[in-house]
Amino acid sequence: MSSCPTIHLTLPQCDGGSRKIRFIHLVNVTSFRLTECPHKSPVVPLYLGADLFSNTDIRTENHPRYHAKFAKKGFATKINFSSAFRFHGLKVATANNSLWFYSVQGLFRVAFEMYSKQEQLAVLENFQDVWKSQINDSPLKMSYSLSVQLDFALSSSLHDTESRKEMSQPQHCQVGRESVYVYGSDTGNASADHDYCSFPKQSLQTEHSQLLVSTVRKKLHNLDDKLSSETHGYTEQLDTIMVLLENIDQYINGNLKEKDVTETVLALLKTQDWGCVYSSSLLCGIGRWLGQQFHAANSSISQKVEGFKVQHIERISDLPPAEELATELFPEAMQTLLLHWMGLSEESTVEKRHSEFPILLLILEFANHNLITGVAHVLYSSLICK
Structure with a gap:
């Protein structure tokens, strides 16, 4: 009997939404395919358990226990491959050349037990036809021993250019008692483990x-x-669409400017009424982002405030007006937010703004944990005592 070369295989994959799932076609208790059956003879698609359990809350070391649980119900099986087969991108102990696979029914069970609703929907959309076609399949056995690969021509998409050069000629390989034509290479190291279970x-x-x-x-x-x-149906939206497309073009070319982003965001905010202030996810998102930006500026604000106190140590009781203090010590964006919040736009009278600025300064002092004025110190002391 001639020695059998190592047969390097790359499992095909199918789209499961956010995840890619590798699979094989089980032909019978000893044979499998990687490619579609040319004569449409009955086969059972089996999906790699490692891919089904990736990005779930189940720790890797606990996967075998879950596989065994599903196997008892006929949804999963442990496939023992002949030692001649090696798998690209999979870690399989050479002494135990086995992998866990799931039927399409098992795939659905895993999805509805462990996936998010969005991932469950993706599984429904991508695998419902397979599920319908395999609805009468018998439960899987606990394990199978596969020694025969029945692909007569491997898809070129499964191998890179170098692999195709090495595997261009079919080799006659004796695996166990079965004889099969496969495309393989004997250049692999049969004693080495494969790469981890991911691409x-x-x-x-x-x-x-x-x-x-x-x-x-x-x-x-x-x-x-x-x-x-339908150009006429989008007339009112064309200006905003143009702004967005110009930003996309600038972003791709790496020359997007803050001014352009500002105009785009404002244009989007003005396109429609975004709902009640009490239940607006948009306002919540903007508020969260602004709060994080302002909080990150706290250290630089503190440095400014400390420097200001050193310079004015001799005239603490004779500080500049509130408007000058706020402008000198706090970011303009903070003032703009509070001024408009308080109903003080740029068009407000000088007297009105002047009368409200002490309140604005006090808010800025408290919000930034930097007390400057005597009023802030007195109020803060009073508050923490309570």
């Missing part, structure tokens, strides 16, 4: 980037179609 980081990033580019191009084509067929 290489660079490949994932490249694939993710390509997917995003495709999605962006599709959305732009859809926008082009809408504007071509």
Whole structure:
């Protein structure tokens, strides 16, 4: 009997929404395919358990226990592959060349027990046809021992250029008692473990980037179609659309300026009434972001305040007017927010603004934990005593 070369396999993958799920086709109790069956003979798609459990709350060391639980119900199986098979991108102990796989029914069970609602919806949308076609499948056995790969021509998409060069000629391999034509290479190290159960980081990033580019191009084509067929329906929105597109162009070219972002945000805010102030997610989001920005500025404000106190130590009882203090010590954005909140726009009378600025200064002192005026010190002392 001739020695069998190592057969390097890359499992195909299907789209499960935010996750990619690798799979095989179980033909019978000893055989499997990676490619579609040319004659549409009955096969059972099986989905890699490591991919189903990725990005869930289940710790990796607990995966085998969950796999066994699902296997008892016929939704999962432990497949023992012949030692001749090696898997790209999977860590499998050479002494125990086995992987856990799930039926499509098991995939749905895992999704509805462990996934978010959005991921559950993605599974429904992407796998409902498979589920319908396999609805009469029998429960899986606890384990299978597969020694025969029945692919007669591996898809070029499964291998890179170098792999295709190495695997260009079919090799006759004796695996156990079965004889099968496979595409393989004997250059692999049969004693080494495979990589961890995930795609290489660079490949994932490249694939993710390509997917995003495709999605962006599709959305732009859809926008082009809408504007071509129903221009009159978007007349009032065209100015805002133009501002957004100009920002996108500048962002891609790396020359987007803060002024342009300001105009875009204001244009979006003015497009419609965004709801009640008591239940506005938009206002909550803006408020949260502003609060974080202002909180991050606290240390620099404190430095300014300390420097100011040193310079004015001899005239603490004779400080400049509140408006000058606020302008000198606190960020303009803070003043702008509070002034408009208090109903004091730029058009307000000088007398009105002058009378309200001591209140604004006091708010800024308390909010930034930097007390400057005597009033702030007295009030703060009174408050903490209570």
